[in-house]
Amino acid sequence: MRWKLLALALALALSLAVAGCGDDAATFDLTFTGGYEDWDTAIQFRGIVDATVTHVDSGTSATTAPNGRSTLELTGVTVSDVTFTRADYLPARYTLDPAAHLGPYDVLGISTARVVTFHDTDLGGLTWDPGRALVELSVISYPSGDPVDGVAVTVGGAGDGFHQDGAGAWLAGATTSGGPFVVFPNVPVPAGGEVTLGFDAPRTCHAPATLHVVAGEVAMTTIACDD
Helix, strand or coil, rough: CHHHHHHHHCCCCCCCCEEEECCCEEEEEEEEEECCCCCCCCCCEEEEECCCCEEECCCEEEECCCCCCCEEEEEEEEEEEEEEEECCCCCCEEEEEEHHHHCCCCEECCCCHHHHHHHHHHHHCCCCCCCCCCCCCCEEHHHCCCCCCCEEEEEECCCCCCCECCCCCCCCCCCCCCEEEEEEEEECCCCCEEEEEEEEECCEECCCCCCCCCCCEEEEEEEEECC
């Protein structure tokens, strides 16, 4: 499974060091690596090639390989954004909290055409609102790389999301079952662009406290759980 392959890559690629003192002053050096894959990759795997991956604060960037993989070597990192951009795809923004970063990311990108049919067909007749954000979360265990069942997720205090099962179908309910992904459609963008992220999990998990959301984009992060 691709989650296990990403976790194995962690053992070889991830170096994490803390500098500074106190939570507010702490910065991290880390390897930000993983896979940026097509929205329907659970049905048929397809990496998104030639997407530009950029750490916004430092300007460090890379281009995804044909399998969707990329690596950024980052130094002095605090909570910050990493963007994923490619023609014909919605811009995507990953909230990176280095204190909660356990291993490789596994995220989905969605085309400007697919986002319309995704809301209408997969989510039961919803209409994509480009004045709002699509929030996408992956819930993965480390170091095994397996998806974690039974994690109930909330965004902005609301739990009315959808989860993906092991066959790639999207089902109502923001509790993981069978697959790692949870989405929240048409999330309002508040002043400042920060929405709270919460979860109730059967084991210890780590994630940013808030997500940075932008109208017309996919907002992403990983909820990383201990094996």
